[in-house]
Amino acid sequence: DADVTQTPRNRITKTGKRIMLECSQTKGHDRMYWYRQDPGLGLRLIYYSFDVKDINKGEISDGYSVSRQAQAKFSLSLESAIPNQTALYFCATSRASRGTGGKPPYNEQFFGPGTRLTVL
Amino acid sequence: LAKTTQPISMDSYEGQEVNITCSHNNIATNDYITWYQQFPSQGPRFIIQGYKTKVTNEVASLFIPADRKSSTLSLPRVSLSDTAVYYCLVGDTGGYNKLIFGAGTRLAVHP
Numbered sequence: 001d002a003d004v005t006q007t008p009r010n011r012i013t014k015t016g017k018r019i020m021l022e023c024s025q026t027k028g029h030d031r032m033y034w035y036r037q038d039p040g041l042g043l044r045l046i047y048y049s050f051d052v053k054d055i056n057k058g059e060i061s062d063g064y065s066v067s068r069q070a071q072a073k074f075s076l077s078l079e080s081a082i083p084n085q086t087a088l089y090f091c092a093t094s095r096a097s098r099g100t101g102g103k104p105p106y107n108e109q110f111f112g113p114g115t116r117l118t119v120l
Numbered sequence: 121l122a123k124t125t126q127p128i129s130m131d132s133y134e135g136q137e138v139n140i141t142c143s144h145n146n147i148a149t150n151d152y153i154t155w156y157q158q159f160p161s162q163g164p165r166f167i168i169q170g171y172k173t174k175v176t177n178e179v180a181s182l183f184i185p186a187d188r189k190s191s192t193l194s195l196p197r198v199s200l201s202d203t204a205v206y207y208c209l210v211g212d213t214g215g216y217n218k219l220i221f222g223a224g225t226r227l228a229v230h231p
Binding site (some may be wrong): 002021035040041042043044045059088090092108109110112113114116 | 154161162163164165166169207219220221222223224
């Protein structure tokens, strides 16, 4: 089974509808992230969470909200979807750790398979 | 946050070594350099990460000069399956590990 799962994988909706994208992980990681990717572009950070009680806005949080229901679950909501939110959405997770050997801490991010969202 | 600049696209042939260079002139003392690979319709996958000098793993090598203002990802003997987008990222650490993705380098490997 995949360590980071996203549901749904594909979704077509209409302008003005409320949409929720869900992410679950079995890696036991504290940190979770939501990104969106537009065609031909890199990923942009929407929201990130370092634990259940810690939620932070990323580069492009307007029009989105999130909920960290548990350590393993992080949901992204579009309260009133609009066409320019059509994109590929990725969830990611990482551990939290301390730096070692005089180096700062760094942790690899593990990405889910993505959700392709189309807003008509 | 340090910004990165890398070529938009590159072409290569099977069996060749590919080197992708990334510029990050404003890299900070606490920043790592990380490379991710992304296949179409999949999430990015971590390839390699370094702080300074050279790092090698089973997939790639990462060369970082002393001033750390650039880095080079080296893929030995590429195959068709290495066709992907490669992202160079300079991590905003401070314990927060936010990643800033640019547009990446689209590598096409030809037979």
